[in-house]
Amino acid sequence: MASRVLVVDDEKLIVKGLKFSLEQDGMEVTSAYDGEEALTLAKENRYDMILLDIMLPKMDGMEVCQQIREFSDVPIIMLTAKGDDMDKILGLEYGADDYITKPFNILEVKARMKAILRRNLRHEAEPPKNNIITAGSMRIDIDSRTLRIDDREIYLTAKEFDLVELLALNPNKVYSREILLKTVWGNDYPGDARTVDVHVRRLREKIEENPSDPKYVHTKWGVGYYFNHA
Numbered sequence: 001m002a003s004r005v006l007v008v009d010d011e012k013l014i015v016k017g018l019k020f021s022l023e024q025d026g027m028e029v030t031s032a033y034d035g036e037e038a039l040t041l042a043k044e045n046r047y048d049m050i051l052l053d054i055m056l057p058k059m060d061g062m063e064v065c066q067q068i069r070e071f072s073d074v075p076i077i078m079l080t081a082k083g084d085d086m087d088k089i090l091g092l093e094y095g096a097d098d099y100i101t102k103p104f105n106i107l108e109v110k111a112r113m114k115a116i117l118r119r120n121l122r123h124e125a126e127p128p129k130n131n132i133i134t135a136g137s138m139r140i141d142i143d144s145r146t147l148r149i150d151d152r153e154i155y156l157t158a159k160e161f162d163l164v165e166l167l168a169l170n171p172n173k174v175y176s177r178e179i180l181l182k183t184v185w186g187n188d189y190p191g192d193a194r195t196v197d198v199h200v201r202r203l204r205e206k207i208e209e210n211p212s213d214p215k216y217v218h219t220k221w222g223v224g225y226y227f228n229h230a
Contacts (some may be wrong), residue, residue, distance in 0.1 A: 003117055004028045004046065007062070008038040009079060009123040018051065021106045032129045035059025042068050048115055052096070053079045058213045069095035073158040075116045079104070091199040095157050098229075133214060135229035138146055138207065140168055149207060159184060160203045163196075167217060167227035176224040178193045 005027050007018045012033065019029045032038040033057040042050065052063040065076055078099040092099065098112055133140040139148045145161050147154045162184045167175065177193035185195070204211040217230050
C-alpha cells in the first residue's frame with residue numbers, strides 16, 4: 001500500500017519538486033501551502049509522514065507540529081531554512097521526529113523518510129507482547145502503547161514511547177546515546193545523538209514530577225540513560 005505524505009511549504013517550487021520526486025517512488029502526496037490548511041488536512045486525513053516547513057503563513061510550522069501532536073503521532077520531519085541548532089532543537093521539542101535544513105538534497109529527504117517509515121512498519125509487524133510494566137505510580141501498557149501515571153494518561157509521541165518502553169523493559173541497564181539512537185531510530189537513521197537528548201528531556205517533562213530530579217529516567221553522566229523507579 002502506497003505511503004501517504006503531506007508536504008507543507010509556502011514555496012510552491014519546493015512543493016512541486018518534492019511531490020514529483022516522491023510520487024516517482026510510488027507515494028501518494030498531498031500539498032498544503034500554509035499552517036492552517038496543513039492542520040485541517042492532518043485532522044481530516046490519515047498520513048504516514050508529514051514534511052513540514054517552519055516558516056509558514058497563518059500559523060508557523062512549530063505551532064502546527066505542536067497541535068498535531070495533541071491528536072496524532074504521525075511522523076513529522078521539519079524543514080528549516082535556518083542553519084542554527086536552535087531551530088532544529090525547537091522542532092524536536094515541539095514533537096518533530098527529525099529535521100532537514102534547506103537547501104536540501106532530495107535523496108537525503110527520501111533516505112530519512114524511508115528510515116522512519118521502515119521503523120514504523122517493523123513496530124506494526126511485531127507480535128503483541130501482552131506486557132504491562134508497572135513502576136511506582138506509572139503503568140505502561142505495551143499492547144496499547146499507552147502510559148499512565150496515577151491513572152492519568154500521559155500522551156507520548158511514538159519515539160517517546162519507544163524510548164521509555166526500551167528503558168523500562170531493561171531497568172538499571174545503561175544505554176549510551178549512540179545505542180539508543182540505533183535501537184529506537186534504526187541503524188540507517190542519519191541524525192546524531194542530540195536527538196536522543198532532546199527526546200529524553202521532553203519525555204521527562206511529561207512523566208517526571210520534577211524533571212531536573214527524575215524519578216524514572218536517570219542520567220549516567222558521561223555514559224547515557226537508564227530506568228530506575230526505586
